Amino acid sequence: MTSHSLLIVEDDHAAARYAAAALREECADIRTVGSGAEALLATEARLPDLILLDLGLPDLDGLELLEILKQRWPEVLVILLTATREISTVVDAVQRGAVNYLVKPVAPAVLSAATRRALATSAAPRSACGTVGLPIVGASKPILEVRHLVALAARSDVNVLITGATGTGKELVARAIHRLSGLSCGPFVAHNCSLTPPDLFESQFFGHRRGSFTGAERDQRGLLEESDGGILFLDELECLSMPHQAKLLRVLDDGEVRSVGSSESRHVSVRFLAATNREPDEMIRDGVLREDLYYRLRGLEIRLPLLRERREDIPLLASHFLGDGRGALAHDALAALHGYSWPGNVRELRNVVRRALSFAPGRAIAARDLGLRTASAADRWGPSVPGSSGVEHGRALQEAERRAIDQVLRECGGNRNRAARALGIDRSTLRRKLRRLYPS
Numbered sequence: 461m462t463s464h465s466l467l468i469v470e471d472d473h474a475a476a477r478y479a480a481a482a483l484r485e486e487c488a489d490i491r492t493v494g495s496g497a498e499a500l501l502a503t504e505a506r507l508p509d510l511i512l513l514d515l516g517l518p519d520l521d522g523l524e525l526l527e528i529l530k531q532r533w534p535e536v537l538v539i540l541l542t543a544t545r546e547i548s549t550v551v552d553a554v555q556r557g558a559v560n561y562l563v564k565p566v567a568p569a570v571l572s573a574a575t576r577r578a579l580a581t582s583a584a585p586r587s588a589c590g591t592v593g594l595p596i597v598g599a600s601k602p603i604l605e606v607r608h609l610v611a612l613a614a615r616s617d618v619n620v621l622i623t624g625a626t627g628t629g630k631e632l633v634a635r636a637i638h639r640l641s642g643l644s645c646g647p648f649v650a651h652n653c654s655l656t657p658p659d660l661f662e663s664q665f666f667g668h669r670r671g672s673f674t675g676a677e678r679d680q681r682g683l684l685e686e687s688d689g690g691i692l693f694l695d696e697l698e699c700l701s702m703p704h705q706a707k708l709l710r711v712l713d714d715g716e717v718r719s720v721g722s723s724e725s726r727h728v729s730v731r732f733l734a735a736t737n738r739e740p741d742e743m744i745r746d747g748v749l750r751e752d753l754y755y756r757l758r759g760l761e762i763r764l765p766l767l768r769e770r771r772e773d774i775p776l777l778a779s780h781f782l783g784d785g786r787g788a789l790a791h792d793a794l795a796a797l798h799g800y801s802w803p804g805n806v807r808e809l810r811n812v813v814r815r816a817l818s819f820a821p822g823r824a825i826a827a828r829d830l831g832l833r834t835a836s837a838a839d840r841w842g843p844s845v846p847g848s849s850g851v852e853h854g855r856a857l858q859e860a861e862r863r864a865i866d867q868v869l870r871e872c873g874g875n876r877n878r879a880a881r882a883l884g885i886d887r888s889t890l891r892r893k894l895r896r897l898y899p900s
Contacts, residue, residue, distance in 0.1 A: 464579055465489035467508040469499040469525070470541070471518050475564075479512055479541075482568035486575045496520030500528065507533055510578060513558075515542035515549075523552055530557035537578050541566065550618065550760060551609075560617040561759060569714040573729050578617055580642075580689075580729075596629070596636055597780045598773035599864035599883055602765035606633065609762045614640035618759025619712075622735040627807030628764035630735040634693040643731060646690030651683055654699040661704045662720050672721025684717045688728040697734045697757075698748050705750045712756045732757055767802040767809060774798060775861040777806060779889055781813040788824045796827040862897045865890070 466487035470476040471494040480490050487510070493502050496517050503511070511529065515522035526538055540558045542549065553561050559578045562571065596607055613620045614637050622630045631650060638648040656664055663673075667682030683692060694700075700708065711717060712732065718725040734757045736743065743749035767774070774797050778789055789797070793816075802808055812830055819829040865883070872878040880890040 463488050465508040466510050467502055468492040468512045470514045482571045483575055486572055496525040499525060503533060510537045512539050515540055523556060526558055527556045539574060539578060554612045554616045567713050573715045577729050597777050598770060599868050600770040600773045602770050603773060606762060606764060609760060610636050613637045613760050619732045619757045621758040621761045624764030625766055625805055626737050627805035629806050630764060631695060633762060634733045637733060638691045643690050647687055648691050649683055649687040650693040652695045654696045658701060666717055667719040669719055669721035684711060684728050684730060687730045691731045691733055694734045697736050698738055698743050705753050709753045709756060767805045771798060772864055776883055777809055778813050780885055781810045787817050790824040790826045792827040793825050793830060796830055796832055800832050
């Protein structure tokens with residue numbers, strides 16, 4: 461038993477007793493109260509390490525109480541309990557400072573694991589692990605929303621579902637969450653579910669003992685044990701079969717892992733980040749994603765925009781891929797990048813820019829170096845303008861870049877170091893862009 465203290469705020473006495481019994485091994489000091497007013501008095505009398513807060517209280521809305529608690533005692537950890545799965549409520553709870561959000565009924569093992577992870581997360585030395593600004597390049601409205609949700613996810617302990625087309629940066633976002641979270645000193649294990657042969661699922665995820673099947677020459681830990689104390693990122697989640705999804709759901713529910721060939725189970729504490737390039741509702745309808753697994757993984761949902769939905773970020777992204785001092789883009793190249801449809805999204809832009817560097821050593825990259833097909837009318841951004849030229853498109857894109865940089869500089873109070881980190885570029889790249897955009 462640990463020395464941690466817990467305050468349970470729950471007006472249902474049976475539910476309060478249930479939670480207290482489940483957490484007896486995690487917390488030595490457990491108190492229960494049945495209203496918001498009692499919670500404030502109890503916290504004032506003796507500050508707990510963790511508060512388990514029910515959303516529906518008789519005298520005060522749980523979210524309002526959460527906000528009051530975090531304003532008065534910012535250091536206190538709060539896990540919210542509720543019967544609703546509304547994503548807006550999840551986001552609201554995390555924005556107000558909840559470290560996690562659990563939907564009733566909660567299995568004792570899940571409640572225990574969430575409590576243990578929350579307490580461990582609060583003690584993790586984030587600054588010592590080198591966590592810095594978000595490594596996500598861009599200043600467009602869609603990407604600013606992504607950055608906001610990543611920051612929310614990083615300071616909470618909820619599972620996260622990341623959706624977006626191929627090449628939009630789902631693993632980059634997952635790694636950013638890990639890097640900025642209290643689990644940054646723990647493992648980050650990434651696995652593409654499309655690479656899981658059906659007959660090796662058990663071995664890959666749960667591990668195996670030597671001699672448990674032909675070819676098992678030594679004990680092997682599975683992905684779940686490798687991720688213990690950290691994050692497991694599952695890409696292309698929809699590639700897991702329904703029976704395998706059911707086994708994964710069991711681990712989310714009880715945290716128990718048993719290796720192939722073993723008669724003993726062990727408990728793991730893993731935070732799950734999952735990604736898919738299909739719409740979850742469509743996958744549930746088509747029978748390729750379990751609805752209960754979806755709700756367990758979607759603590760927060762982050763949708764990544766297509767590159768053509770954030771075209772004003774193209775100059776920043778291109779500069780990022782060029783690297784400091786390695787090359788520059790001519791106006792006609794910017795216009796070509798601007799007019800292309802980018803079916804491969806940011807990954808395709810990265811490959812195009814890096815390939816062009818090899819075609820234009822020692823000179824500015826021109827449109828012909830990019831190797832893009834001629835943009836059709838459907839590829840262009842907005843309706844075509846009679847008489848418009850590549851130079852005009854380049855100037856329009858440069859103006860969009862200038863506005864994006866100006867906005868971030870204003871938000872950072874003119875501090876160029878902070879602005880460069882917010883834009884995902886280094887200070888020298890920002891300085892070079894400002895010289896180009898504002899020639900003296």
